[in-house]
Amino acid sequence: MTATITEQEILGWLREDNLQRLEELWARADRLRAERVGPAVHLRGLAEVSNHCARKCGYCGISACNPAVARYRMSADEVAACAHEAVRYGYGTLVMQSGEDYGLTADWVAEVVARVKAETPLAVTLSLGERKPEEFARWRAAGADRYLMRFETSDPELYAIIHPRLDGTPGLPSDRLNLLKELRALGYEIGSGVMVGIPGQCYESLAHDLALFSTLDLDMIGIGPYIPHPETPLGRGELALLPEGEQVPNTELMCYKAVALTRLACPEANIPSTTALAALYREQGRELGLMRGANVVMPNLTPPRYRALYEIYPHKACFHETAEAFNATLQVRIAALGREIGTGQGGRRHVEAEEPISTNMFDT
Ligand code: 5AD
Numbered sequence: 579m580t581a582t583i584t585e586q587e588i589l590g591w592l593r594e595d596n597l598q599r600l601e602e603l604w605a606r607a608d609r610l611r612a613e614r615v616g617p618a619v620h621l622r623g624l625a626e627v628s629n630h631c632a633r634k635c636g637y638c639g640i641s642a643c644n645p646a647v648a649r650y651r652m653s654a655d656e657v658a659a660c661a662h663e664a665v666r667y668g669y670g671t672l673v674m675q676s677g678e679d680y681g682l683t684a685d686w687v688a689e690v691v692a693r694v695k696a697e698t699p700l701a702v703t704l705s706l707g708e709r710k711p712e713e714f715a716r717w718r719a720a721g722a723d724r725y726l727m728r729f730e731t732s733d734p735e736l737y738a739i740i741h742p743r744l745d746g747t748p749g750l751p752s753d754r755l756n757l758l759k760e761l762r763a764l765g766y767e768i769g770s771g772v773m774v775g776i777p778g779q780c781y782e783s784l785a786h787d788l789a790l791f792s793t794l795d796l797d798m799i800g801i802g803p804y805i806p807h808p809e810t811p812l813g814r815g816e817l818a819l820l821p822e823g824e825q826v827p828n829t830e831l832m833c834y835k836a837v838a839l840t841r842l843a844c845p846e847a848n849i850p851s852t853t854a855l856a857a858l859y860r861e862q863g864r865e866l867g868l869m870r871g872a873n874v875v876m877p878n879l880t881p882p883r884y885r886a887l888y889e890i891y892p893h894k895a896c897f898h899e900t901a902e903a904f905n906a907t908l909q910v911r912i913a914a915l916g917r918e919i920g921t922g923q924g925g926r927r928h929v930e931a932e933e934p935i936s937t938n939m940f941d942t
Contacts, residue, residue, distance in 0.1 A: 581792040582610065583842040589785035591839055592832070600835070607838035607871035614845040615873045617917050620924030621908070622671040622703065622850070623664030623901075626880040626888040627652045631677025633707065636740040636817065637776065639807040639889045640677050646809055650884050651681060654690050660879040661694045667905045670923040671701040673726070673876060678707030687713075688720040695721035701923035703769070708753075711760050718764045723925070725761045726769040728800060729754045731776060732790050733783040740776065740812065758794060767926055769798030769848075774836050775828020776804045777817040784826050788836065792843040797926040798874075799847050801836045802854025803828045805891035830858045834870050841871030846927055850874040857893050868915055874924070875912075877904050 591603055628651040629640045640647055652660075661672045672694055676682060691702050704717060705726035714725065731737050754770070762768050772787045791799050805828070806813040819825045826832060833855050840849055851867025853876065859866070864875060879901045880888060888894075912919055 580845070581789070581843045582845060583839065585785050585789035588788050588839050588843065589781060592781050592785055592826070592835055594835075595831075600831075603835065603838050604870045607841040608869055610845050611841050611871050611873055615848070615927060618873065618920035618924070619868060619912050619917050620671070620848065620874045620920035621667070621669040622673050622874060622876045622924075623660060623667070623669045623879040624673045624675060624876045625652065625657055625660040626676065626878070626884065627657055627674050628676035628679045628682055629884070629888045630679040630681055631707075632680060633678045634742050636742065637773070637804060637807065637810055637812040637891075639809055639813075639891060640887075641810065643811070644809045647889070648887055650887055651679070652881070652884065654686070654693065656881060657690050658693055658697065660881075661698050661700055663879050663901060664700060665698050667877070667901075668919065668921075669700070669877070670920060671703055671724075672698070672879075673703040673705060675705040675726075676707070678709075682706060684709075684713040684716050688716050691717055691720040691722045699923075701925065705769075708757055711757075711764075714757075714761055714766070715764055718766060722766065723923070724767040724769060724798065726771075726798060726800065727754050727758060727761075728771040728773075729758070729787075729790075730772055731779060731783060732772075732787045733779070736776065736778050736783065739778065739817065755794070758796075767797035768794075769800060770794065770796050771798075771800035771802075772836075773802060773804040773828075773854075774833050775826050777812060777819050777825070779804075779826045780820055780824045781826055784836065788839050788843050791840055791847070796844060796847055799840050799844060799849050800852055801833060801840060801849075802852040803830070803833050803858055805854060805857060805893075807889070807891050830855070830863065830866075833858070834866060837867055838871045848874050848924065848926055850876050852876070853878070853894060854891065857891070865911060865915060868912075868917065873920075875908065877901060877908060 701723040703724040849872045851864045851872035856863040
């Protein structure tokens with residue numbers, strides 16, 4: 579997939595704060611989205627299947643470091659019920675997400691994937707953390723279609739600071755880029771992404787993240803603001819911000835820039851307007867993401883009694899919404915944007931050969 583923008587240009591736009599100039603960026607991203615992936619907004623139903631986690635990521639509210647979290651695992655029947663609910667609402671995909679929970683055995687996951695594939699026409703996306711290549715292969719054989727694993731930041735030093743190795747868990751260095759390659763080789767569509775505004779993240783590093791999306795030829799890219807969680811080391815301010823002018827702010831505006839630039843870097847990728855973005859601007863965050871490059875929404879189907887326990891960051895937009903109510907308003911909101919709800923599984927389109935982009939897309 580050919581990027582329509584260079585890393586240098588990305589950096590220039592990330593530093594651009596003139597709202598009038600930014601209108602150009604929004605328009606360019608929206609135009610490229612329309613040309614390359616069309617008007618469809620694909621809906622992926624999200625089931626947060628377990629909030630157990632072995633990792634100690636410094637930003638995440640459900641990390642192993644947080645003793646205050648009551649832990650749960652959904653049953654296979656509960657996951658299947660989410661899948662059937664997704665079908666009822668016309669969604670094309672079930673996303674099974676969890677903390678890195680070795681209590682979710684390879685067998686259990688394989689059985690649930692096979693069951694969802696047998697009982698529904700859905701694509702299945704897994705987002706279960708860094709697991710063994712054999713496990714990825716097993717789940718792929720059971721029918722899983724896609725795997726999401728954000729690399730969070732491409733700066734190795736910052737990555738290491740916010741992802742400390744587990745005490746007493748030998749042999750678990752984190753190597754997400756390599757795992758993404760393994761997943762691709764197994765035939766998964768692969769997704770990754772980053773948080774915007776992590777303390778210590780500079781503009782050059784975020785520009786490099788976005789350029790890397792294109793190098794990795796990602797099929798799916800999720801981007802959201804870093805949101806401090808008070809029960810985490812980062813949320814307690816244990817990591818210093820860079821001086822003003824160097825630190826990427828975790829603002830709504832910066833996230834829209836990152837989403838729009840991601841569309842320019844990866845014209846055919848599926849890009850969600852994320853829940854974290856909606857958390858920053860509840861009224862319109864999702865819409866603005868969709869108008870500035872995104873083409874996917876991931877409605878939450880986790881049963882209400884578990885939702886508040888999957889608090890990776892505070893004030894998740896979905897805490898107060900039932901799946902049914904959200905679904906009803908979503909249809910109207912998407913239509914109001916002049917867009918339509920995607921049909922089918924909504925996998926990645928490869929349209930480059932058929933529809934070459936005009937050269938004026940390279941103008942900035
Ligand atoms: N703020 C924003 N996003 C977060 N995530 C985890 N913790 C936070 C936080 N405090 C994101 C990570 C992870 C995804 C599932 O949620 O990017 O990959």
